[in-house]
Amino acid sequence: MTYHRLVSGPANYRKEFAGSRMKTVLCAAAFSLVFAGSNFGIGTASAQDATYSAEEVSQHFKQLKTRSLKPTGQTRALCIGTRDECNPNGAKQEGGQVAVTSQDPDANAGDNQTAETLVVDPDTKAIDEGFNLLVSFEYASARLSTEAKVNLREFAKGIADPELASAVFVIEGHTDGIGSLNYNQRLSEDRAQAVSEFLVSLGVGRDRLKTVGYGKTRPAVADINDPSNRRVESKLVFE
Template sequence: MRLWTITPLVLALASFSLDAKAQNTSEPAYTADELVNFMVEQVDLGSARALCIGTKSECAASQPKPKGFDMRLTFDLDSSTLRPEAKANLEVVAAALKDARLRVAKFKVEGHTDARGSDDYNMSLSVARARSVADFLVSRNVDRSRIVAEGFGEGAPLTADPLDPDNRRVELSLSVE
């Protein structure tokens, strides 16, 4: 059985000086190299090995918590269409994912919605948002086998207000074997 390490790499434009809303520009505030370096620092991509004796939860608790690289991709109401600033950021993400240092990494693309709409509609929309991001990355020659798109509907709001537009987003998680 293979054990995967899931590192939330909440690619979500807000920390690491990446707030695209504040910049009000379609220019990314970071480079592909900065993104790769950040990811390489957060997880073991095969250069080191460690053994933990204990239960899965005990071993997980002993691991340091990864730092978030917040680069949230947000969407308009009732839309799975990528905004221009999201496309600009995803160009950089695509370049980073093709870097040789990340060759063993896989990524989970997680779509979310606010609480407007029915549960079924929101689940469908969140899947469409995740697929929109995954398809964009694949169109930039990122191997589809390294990307899993999944929708969560309104089930994991980012803010206390379930109707907050910030809940309409896609996040990425980094996985390594």
């Protein structure tokens, strides 16, 4: 019996020690996994940082609003129509709708500068200097990606600026040239609506948003099938 106690005692101790050591190893491993998980989460968040800031959004539209409120004169002209209609002599090889040359809107009338032309869409009354929302969608759908939602949260914060409280925005959907005219028209409308609905869910007043889809009729670049033509833009409604 004594011999058994002498042998079993150390054996049990070894088992106990081994079990304790295993628990320690498992706890350490669990801690490592939690810590690694935390770092992984941070990395994921960083990968999904907004492409632009709320401040950039508000500055863009506040400057545009200031320019739109200036009285029409020698340093600013007002053109109701598309960019191409307002700039018929523009270089078509630049692709898409040709931008009208803009000069300093605060320039004195005596300065030898080309007058700034503010282009306003005849249908939506939107000033044709859009802010690209840089939203991405799942293939051939109007489902917003996670990255798109991150950007739109910044956009919603930006237009919440008190100086833009009364501003109304047009959300435009555009596609590339792949697919039929009707298909792309419907897709662009659905995507613009998806963006609008998400912004409303973030607290943006529905009465501040208008949506329109242009399908593949208003490409940003000459190659109609270029992916950069797949976009959603927001434009300030002319007051």
